[in-house]
Structures are given as structure tokens and as C-alpha cells.
Amino acid sequence: MDSLEWKVGGQQGEGVDSTGEIFAKMLFRHGHYVTTYKQFMSRIKGGHTNYKIRATSYSTHHAGDGLDILLALDDDSYKVNKHELNNGALVLFDGEVSIEKTEGHTLVHLPLKQIAKDIGNPLAKNMIALGVSGALVSLPQEEFFALIEDQFAKKGTKIIEANKTAVEKGYELVAEHLSDSVRHLNAPDAEKRMLISANQAVAFGSLMAGCRFLSAYPITPASEIMEWLSHELPKVGGTIMQVEDEIAGITFAIGASFAGARSMTSTSGPGLSLKTEALGMAGMSETPIVIVDSQRAGPSTGLPTKFEQSDLQHVLHASHGEFPRIVLYPSTIEDSFYLAAEAFNMAENYQCPVFLLLDLGMSMNKSTIMPIDAKRVAVNRGKVLTESDLEQLKENFQRYQFSSDGISPRAIPGTPGGVHVTSSNEHAESGYITEEPDIRTKIMEKRMRKIENATCQNPFYVSNPEADTMVVTMGSTRGAVEEAIRAMSSEGASLGQLNIQQLHPLPTDALRPYLADKKVIVVESNYEGQLLNWLKQHLPIHDRSYSIRQYDGNPFRVDTIASQLKELV
Amino acid sequence: MATVKDFKGDVSTWCPGCGDFSVMAALQRAAVNMGLEPHQMSVISGIGCSSKISEYTRTYGFHGIHGRSLPVAQGAKMANPELTVIASGGDGDGYGIGVGHFIHAVRRNIDITYLVMDNQIYGLTKGQTSPRSQHDFVTKTTAKGNKEYPVDPISTALSNGGTFIAQGYSGDVKNLTEIIEKAISHKGFSLVNVFSPCVTFNKINTYNFFKDNLVHIDQAFSSRTEAINYVKEHNGLVTGIVYEEEQQDFQSQLGIDWNMHVSSGDMDADMIHEIEKTFM
Numbered sequence: 001m002d003s004l005e006w007k008v009g010g011q012q013g014e015g016v017d018s019t020g021e022i023f024a025k026m027l028f029r030h031g032h033y034v035t036t037y038k039q040f041m042s043r044i045k046g047g048h049t050n051y052k053i054r055a056t057s058y059s060t061h062h063a064g065d066g067l068d069i070l071l072a073l074d075d076d077s078y079k080v081n082k083h084e085l086n087n088g089a090l091v092l093f094d095g096e097v098s099i100e101k102t103e104g105h106t107l108v109h110l111p112l113k114q115i116a117k118d119i120g121n122p123l124a125k126n127m128i129a130l131g132v133s134g135a136l137v138s139l140p141q142e143e144f145f146a147l148i149e150d151q152f153a154k155k156g157t158k159i160i161e162a163n164k165t166a167v168e169k170g171y172e173l174v175a176e177h178l179s180d181s182v183r184h185l186n187a188p189d190a191e192k193r194m195l196i197s198a199n200q201a202v203a204f205g206s207l208m209a210g211c212r213f214l215s216a217y218p219i220t221p222a223s224e225i226m227e228w229l230s231h232e233l234p235k236v237g238g239t240i241m242q243v244e245d246e247i248a249g250i251t252f253a254i255g256a257s258f259a260g261a262r263s264m265t266s267t268s269g270p271g272l273s274l275k276t277e278a279l280g281m282a283g284m285s286e287t288p289i290v291i292v293d294s295q296r297a298g299p300s301t302g303l304p305t306k307f308e309q310s311d312l313q314h315v316l317h318a319s320h321g322e323f324p325r326i327v328l329y330p331s332t333i334e335d336s337f338y339l340a341a342e343a344f345n346m347a348e349n350y351q352c353p354v355f356l357l358l359d360l361g362m363s364m365n366k367s368t369i370m371p372i373d374a375k376r377v378a379v380n381r382g383k384v385l386t387e388s389d390l391e392q393l394k395e396n397f398q399r400y401q402f403s404s405d406g407i408s409p410r411a412i413p414g415t416p417g418g419v420h421v422t423s424s425n426e427h428a429e430s431g432y433i434t435e436e437p438d439i440r441t442k443i444m445e446k447r448m449r450k451i452e453n454a455t456c457q458n459p460f461y462v463s464n465p466e467a468d469t470m471v472v473t474m475g476s477t478r479g480a481v482e483e484a485i486r487a488m489s490s491e492g493a494s495l496g497q498l499n500i501q502q503l504h505p506l507p508t509d510a511l512r513p514y515l516a517d518k519k520v521i522v523v524e525s526n527y528e529g530q531l532l533n534w535l536k537q538h539l540p541i542h543d544r545s546y547s548i549r550q551y552d553g554n555p556f557r558v559d560t561i562a563s564q565l566k567e568l569v
Numbered sequence: 570m571a572t573v574k575d576f577k578g579d580v581s582t583w584c585p586g587c588g589d590f591s592v593m594a595a596l597q598r599a600a601v602n603m604g605l606e607p608h609q610m611s612v613i614s615g616i617g618c619s620s621k622i623s624e625y626t627r628t629y630g631f632h633g634i635h636g637r638s639l640p641v642a643q644g645a646k647m648a649n650p651e652l653t654v655i656a657s658g659g660d661g662d663g664y665g666i667g668v669g670h671f672i673h674a675v676r677r678n679i680d681i682t683y684l685v686m687d688n689q690i691y692g693l694t695k696g697q698t699s700p701r702s703q704h705d706f707v708t709k710t711t712a713k714g715n716k717e718y719p720v721d722p723i724s725t726a727l728s729n730g731g732t733f734i735a736q737g738y739s740g741d742v743k744n745l746t747e748i749i750e751k752a753i754s755h756k757g758f759s760l761v762n763v764f765s766p767c768v769t770f771n772k773i774n775t776y777n778f779f780k781d782n783l784v785h786i787d788q789a790f791s792s793r794t795e796a797i798n799y800v801k802e803h804n805g806l807v808t809g810i811v812y813e814e815e816q817q818d819f820q821s822q823l824g825i826d827w828n829m830h831v832s833s834g835d836m837d838a839d840m841i842h843e844i845e846k847t848f849m
Binding site: 213245247251374412414422423 | 628629643827848
């Protein structure tokens with residue numbers, strides 16, 4: 001057996017999340033590639049929640065369509081997730097011992113609650129179920145113990161021992177009742193990799209890129225970025241601030257950036273709506289800023305804990321007037337790390353707002369990635385003048401000096417010789433307010449010119465570029481499409497894939513050859529086909545482009561994409 | 570040593586007789602008296618007549634958007650604790666759109682000075698009611714008189730834990746200069762609300778009105794309750810330092826060894842490795 005699809009479902013507040021976390025880590029440490037997806041509701045207790053894990057012997061970016069094992073800790077678990085069960089799947093319920101085969105899967109009842117009570121640890125139902133899961137795929141019990149020791153180190157030996165006993169009981173239950181169902185899950189290798197979410201990867205990447213200040217307001221699914229950095233930033237002389245509102249979130253960060261710190265704010269769609277006026281201020285005043293928008297389903301409060309990719313139009317045009325901005329959207333969790341680091345260089349090199357788009361599909365879910373390659377992260381602060389640079393100036397420092405590339409040198413407050421006003425009003429080269437038409441025209445052109453050639457290291461990824469049909473994706477949709485294409489290619493279809501990671505400025509010339517003279521199918525999670533429309537604005541694909549869209553709050557399934565692609569090819 | 574001339578920025582467009590001239594003069598004089606150089610200071614403002622002070626005073630200025638001078642200023646101070654940061658603007662900017670930030674800045678106690686030019690009217694948009702306009706004031710948007718009651722910045726700051734709360738008047742530059750110096754010296758958030766008459770649109774709260782009605786406080790109150798009561802009894806028309814309290818400012822409480830200026834390639838391999846391990 002090369003792969004496993006596993007899910008635990010239960011009521012919110014029942015420990016579903018920690019059960020999933022432990023099992024994901026267990027599989028990961030055993031050498032598997034792990035991809036997870038959490039489904040939950042916007043409430044603290046009650047309501048069905050579940051945690052999906054897919055363990056594979058190869059790297060993947062999708063948590064899979066099916067289920068081999070389902071731990072059904074509440075009544076909804078079976079009802080809600082039944083349609084995902086693979087042939088031969090096993091569903092574990094609590095109750096009197098019984099084993100029943102039905103509709104191609106096996107329903108197993110085991111007295112989880114009763115055993116938990118008997119061993120004096122009534123909360124350990126989940127841990128027993130974990131033991132059952134581990135035993136069913138022959139994971140070594142000792143590795144489970146090691147993980148428990150790590151996980152509960154702070155809670156003391158009593159808790160550790162109680163959880164070990166619970167896991168042991170799970171293994172015993174399988175030996176006693178389910179020995180026929182035990183399978184061996186091949187571990188590809190034991191090489192150490194990282195199991196990380198995009199939120200964590202972005203936070204880690206920002207830290208390494210020299211970000212020292214984050215100000216933000218809590219919002220799902222972005223909060224984890226602020227939470228993670230709250231522990232790490234003080235260690236390097238930086239800090240986070242949880243401020244009074246989203247507007248303060250971005251304006252604090254702009255102030256910190258103006259004063260010389262690499263700074264960022266993190267939010268989701270509703271928060272970004274509030275930030276838009278200050279976004280324009282960053283654009284006009286040419287203050288670098290990184291804004292993470294982890295998208296969820298909108299509009300308004302929408303589906304706060306569900307998946308969608310519908311903020312593209314917003315980030316491309318948010319705020320009034322015109323000003324340069326850069327929009328990056330990593331398509332894997334690994335790239336979330338490197339693009340976050342690059343976003344800070346781009347913000348300072350081009351002195352403009354840089355959006356880092358994420359989506360709930362990657363923000364809150366984990367995937368196995370290679371250890372960090374520190375050589376790929378370099379800090380480049382752009383045109384910043386030092387005290388001695390400023391001393392050599394013959395005239396007064398001109399903050400918005402005209403230049404051929406449109407980028408003017410900055411002076412950081414506190415530096416002698418660089419005193420100037422940074423202005424959100426239209427201004428002359430000095431920074432002072434002007435309404436003079438010629439200067440307005442010239443300085444507008446200077447600003448807009450800045451990002452004409454801006455490009456990140458991997459603005460897009462292409463596979464099978466010679467194919468007859470090119471499927472275009474962004475963000476976490478990449479994973480499901482990759483697998484759909486893989487399945488269809490084995491049946492002889494000629495399909496390529498293009499994942500765009502730099503959406504503005506769109507690398508039009510570089511993209512052109514991959515989209516010329518062929519069918520273009522854009523797969524995206526929104527109603528309007530925002531990515532397709534954006535491509536149509538730049539490339540002549542109008543008469544041969546097609547769209548696959550979904551906006552039900554859930555990520556794409558491989559089988560639904562495959563069947564829609566088949567209709568279009 | 571810098572002189573007042575060194576603090577002069579762009580040519581002003583304020584109306585002749587505008588109270589804001591005196592506020593700017595007092596700020597520039599205070600900076601000189603304290604031995605500050607223009608590059609050591611940052612005047613950060615929002616939008617409105619008074620917010621143009623960041624253009625007219627030569628420092629590392631930041632002329633931003635409406636009502637957001639305080640968060641920008643606090644962010645700048647967070648990044649560079651060495652910088653003397655002044656947030657400034659008008660009553661519309663600060664107590665209207667920015668009133669939320671005001672209360673949070675008061676209770677957060679970051680070491681900046683907030684200088685509000687309070688003319689009780691909207692000047693730059695030509696004469697509408699402001700959050701500080703008095704009850705029954707007839708303006709372009711309150712033809713039958715203002716039915717709302719004014720925001721009280723002093724008692725708001727007092728009741729939200731403000732550690733330096735003062736009020737000045739454009740007609741007394743000497744006193745205002747002293748107040749601003751003390752406000753800048755105060756370690757923590759300091760509020761200086763200044764009655765700064767709008768000679769074009771406010772025909773009620775004029776220089777004469779303030780001359781006749783302002784009461785000076787010689788000695789700051791040592792109790793918040795007494796201070797609030799006194800300010801209420803005098804309908805807010807007081808000048809001087811109303812209240813001052815020593816308290817650790819926000820940044821000292823964090824106890825971080827500030828190092829926000831990142832040089833290139835400044836990455837600690839051990840730290841990276843430690844973090845990586847948490848994901849393994």
C-alpha cells in the first residue's frame with residue numbers, strides 16, 4: 001500500500017484538530033509525504049469539524065478526494081463524509097463491538113469511550129482511535145510513543161503515560177478484532193523534511209527576510225501568521241502588534257516601514273477592504289509594505305472558514321486612483337516561504353505595496369516540504385542612502401527625485417542630511433505638495449514606471465509546454481489540477497499546466513509562447529472567472545479560452561476537475 | 570545647534586490670522602529649546618488645514634491620510650525608539666475619523682506626542698460641523714444648529730489612562746511652548762489639545778472667546794477624578810497640564826532589545842535550524 005487517505009471527524013471542541021495534528025506528524029515522521037485539509041465552522045464549540053490527511057510516497061499538493069479510514073467521533077462524521085469513502089474503506093465508530101460490511105466499506109464499532117473510562121482517562125477516546133489507526137497501517141507503536149512524549153512534554157509524565165496507555169489499547173483492539181484488516185503502508189524514506197502550513201511558511205520566510213514588525217488584526221485564516229511571529233520576532237529585536245482594527249494594522253506597518261523597519265500586515269478579504277485607503281497612501285508616498293491576504297469565501301463576512309480564490313480583482317485594483325503594486329500568489333506551501341522572503345525585497349526595491357496572496361486551502365493546511373535553503377534568501381534593501389551618501393549630495397535631498405527607472409533613493413528618518421516630507425498628497429520631487437500639471441504628469445509617470453520590469457524569481461511554472469491544451473491555475477488549486485492532468489495524461493490526453501505566481505505586473509511576454517495557438521482552460525475558485533478575465537486583458541486568447549469554476553466553499557476535487565476537463569478537451 | 574529657521578519647511582497656505590501658525594511656532598521653538606535637530610524628529614499628520622504642519626515644519630515629515638496620523642506615528646516610533654515622534658492634526662481628523670485610534674493610543678502609552686489643533690469646525694472643506702463643534706452651533710451642515718454634543722478629548726484621555734494630558738491656546742505661545750516641551754520630555758503618550766481658532770469659518774470660538782473664558786491650571790491634578798471634575802465644571806475651557814503620571818511606556822514594557830534595522834544577509838543559522846526542528 002503506497003498511500004493512505006485518513007480523516008477524523010467530530011464535534012468542534014472535541015479534540016479533532018489535535019488528533020489530526022498528531023497523526024499527520026506520525027505519518028510525516030515515518031517518512032511519508034503528508035498533505036492535510038481541515039474543514040470547520042465559524043464557531044468555537046459544536047458543529048461538525050474534520051481533519052483530512054493524505055500520506056503518499058511521492059510529493060503532492062492535494063489532500064485527495066477519497067478516504068481509506070474514517071474515525072467517526074460524532075453522528076455527522078459518517079453522513080457528511082460517506083461519499084468520499086474509497087472501496088474497501090474502514091469507518092470506526094464508538095460503541096458495542098461489531099463489524100459490518102456494507103456498500104463496499106466496513107463499519108466497525110469499538111468501545112472507545114468505555115475503554116477510556118476503564119483506564120481512568122475519559123478524554124482519551126481520540127488517542128485510542130489514533131492507536132487503532134496506527135495499528136491498521138502497521139505503524140510502529142514505539143514511534144507513536146516518541147511523538148506523544150514530544151507533544152505532551154510540557155504537560156508532565158502523568159499525561160504522557162495516560163496517552164501512551166490509550167494508544168496501546170488501540171493497538172490491542174486491532175489485534176483482537178481487526179487483524180484481517182491490517183495493511184502495510186510503505187514508507188518511502190526516513191529523510192527529514194518539514195511539515196508546515198503556508199501561514200507558518202510565510203511567517204518563517206518573512207522572519208528570515210528581515211521582517212521585524214508586523215501589525216495586524218485577528219482574522220481567519222490569517223491569524224496564525226501573527227501568532228507565530230509573536231514568539232519569534234522578539235528574539236531578533238522585532239515585535240508584532242495586535243492593534244485596534246485593520247486600518248491600524250496597515251498604517252502602523254507603513255509608519256514602521258517609513259522609519260526603516262521591514263514591516264508587514266496580514267489579513268483576509270474583509271480586512272483588506274478596510275485597508276484599501278491606506279494601501280493608496282503606501283502607493284502614493286512610495287513606502288514599502290508587504291500585505292498578506294489569505295483569501296476566504298466572500299463577499300462581506302461570507303463563509304469565514306471556507307475556501308475561495310475571489311480577491312484577485314480586488315488586490316489588482318483596490319484603492320482609488322492609480323499607483324504601482326505587485327501581486328504575488330505562491331502555488332505551493334514551499335513557494336509561500338520563498339515568495340514571502342522575496343516580497344520584502346520587491347517592496348523595498350520598488351518602494352511600493354506588495355501583496356502576497358494565499359488561500360485558505362494552503363494557509364491553514366499542511367504539506368511536506370524540503371528543508372529551507374537559506375542560500376535562496378538574500379536581503380536587498382534597495383536604494384537607501386546612508387549618512388555618508390547624503391553628505392555628498394550637492395543640493396538638498398529630493399525624496400522623489402526623477403530617475404530613469406522611476407525609483408528614487410530613500411533616506412530613513414534619523415539620518416542626518418536626508419530630512420524631507422513623505423507625502424500622500426501629490427508632490428514635487430522634494431515631497432512638498434504641488435498641483436502643477438507638468439509636475440503631476442512627470443511624477444505620476446515616474447511612479448508608474450517603477451514596476452514595469454519587476455519580476456520575482458519564479459513568476460510561473462509550466463509543465464508539458466508542448467501540449468495541445470494549457471490548463472492555467474493559481475494558488476492551491478495547482479495540486480488538484482496537477483493530479484487530474486496526471487490521470488488524464490495516462491489516458492492519452494495532451495494537457496499542460498501553467499501556474500501563475502506573479503499576477504501583477506503579469507509577465508505577459510514570457511507567458512505568451514505557452515498560451516499561443518492552443519486551447520486555454522483556466523481553473524479557479526470564483527464565480528466571475530477573475531483569472532481568466534485578467535489573462536484576456538493581456539493576451540489574445542478570447543476565442544479559444546474556457547473556464548472551470550467552483551464557489552461552494554470547498555477546494556476542488558480531482559475527479560470533478562478531470563470530468564470537466566474531459567468535456568472541454 | 571539648530572535654530573527655528575532650520576525647522577522651517579514649505580511656505581504655508583494657512584489663512585492670515587490662523588491659530589495654527591502659533592502652534593507651529595511653539596512646536597519649532599520647543600524643538601530648538603530641547604536641542605533637537607530636524608533629522609531627529611518626525612512630524613506625522615493626517616489630512617486637513619492643521620495636518621499641513623508636517624509640510625511646513627522641516628523634519629522627517631509624513632503627510633498621510635485622514636484620521637490616521639496616530640497609527641502611522643506609533644508605527645514609526647515602534648521601528649525607531651530614538652526618533653522624537655509628533656503626531657498632529659485637527660479635531661476633525663483626530664476626534665472624528667481618528668477617535669478610535671486616539672483612545673487606543675492613550676491606553677497603549679507609546680512614547681509619542683499628539684498635538685491637536687482644535688478649531689471646532691471643518692476648515693479645509695469650508696465650514697461644516699466638527700466633532701468638537703459646540704451644541705447648537707450653526708454651520709453649513711447644521712442649519713438649525715448642531716444637535717450633537719462635542720467630544721471631550723481631555724476627560725476621554727483622563728478616563729482611558731492617559732499619562733500626560735494638557736491643553737494649550739494659540740493666543741499664548743509662551744505657555745504652549747512650555748507645554749509642548751514637557752509633553753515631548755514625558756516618557757509615554759502625551760496629549761496636547763490646543764484651542765486654535767479658525768478665523769474664516771468659526772465666528773463663535775474666536776480669540777476673544779478664549780481670552781474671556783479660558784481658565785489656567787497652574788498645578789497638574791494628582792487625581793484623575795479631581796481632574797475630570799474640574800475640567801467638566803469649566804466646560805473643558807482650561808489650559809495647562811491637567812494630569813501627568815509616570816508609568817513605563819509601551820516599548821520599555823516589552824523589554825525587547827530593538828534591532829529593526831536589518832542589514833543584508835543578517836541571518837542566524839542556529840536560529841533557522843532551531844525553527845526548522847519545530848516543523849520536523
